[in-house]
Amino acid sequence: DKLIKLNKQLKTVIAPREAEALQHEIATVTSERSLLDDRELELMGVVEIAELKKNELSPLQATAKSVLAAATMALSSAKQKIDAEISALTEQRSAQALVVAPSLMATYEAKRKHRPDGAVCRLTGPTCGSCHLDISQGEINAMRLMPAEELPECPHCGSFIVF
Template structure:
């Protein structure tokens, strides 16, 4: 295949652009924010689970407190009724005894309920501290997630802008290359990732190996417009003043 040396040198520009696009794609895949986001999202999920668990426990205690309040109020109502009956006229001795016994039972019941109510309220107060902590932890985790997401998005926007510029440059270079030369370059790039490289100081710029005497002799004798390849990696070798031939 023949190609003017100037055309071959444009392949080096194209290879540089493709290398930069490859680096940008690698950077996109390996942004540290990706791993940070995974951890931050896990922290938010854990924070939400803990908050739901704590809120559920608090709700259960709130229901217990309301139930105990109703029970205590019911005992108080019955106590007031019995006291009113006991103080009324026309109460016989047996009824008075029964009422007094019930009042004693109600008093014990009220003390038991009030003790239980106090215990539950103390537990609810302690759980309130846990609830505030769980909300604080979740808010902090969500804030961190938001900050990491913003950093990730900014980094991706920078990469997008750089890629857009490199793709425009690539389109201009491709448009100026002969179809057969471009096809050879693209085939090689698909096979090995690098389509063209400069020969510098008798070394291939792609595989970094120094060419032997036989290969160097063949390159010296090849016409300047002959498209040549590295015998080691197959890349299109572009000869320059730095080739050492």
């Protein structure tokens, strides 16, 4: 230890100036040691508080991990169900496309490119289910009177209308 070494050296010094320099160095080392001891105590307090916080939060972390695991499993299950439903609907769509006239299918696909949320919608009251704009009663009546081979379309967005 440096302090012990300096104290031993001080006992063997005869010259007053050298003794004074050693005493100054001893005071400096003692002051530094005191500051370091204070800092160590402060850090020990911080560590103690951190340990308490860690112990307080550990059960919450375990709970959060189990909730996350359950949510991940639920999400995975939901994704599998959605993928299966998409597959089934794709098969249904392919089967239905075989009985629809190719020209009508081409028109539908063209509309679908412009309206990715759907090219066919339901009429709810006087409101188009696709663009949510009202259609006049006269236009609705004209759509209802159309021949079966013609498909009614929304005058605003062009989506096919289903009554």
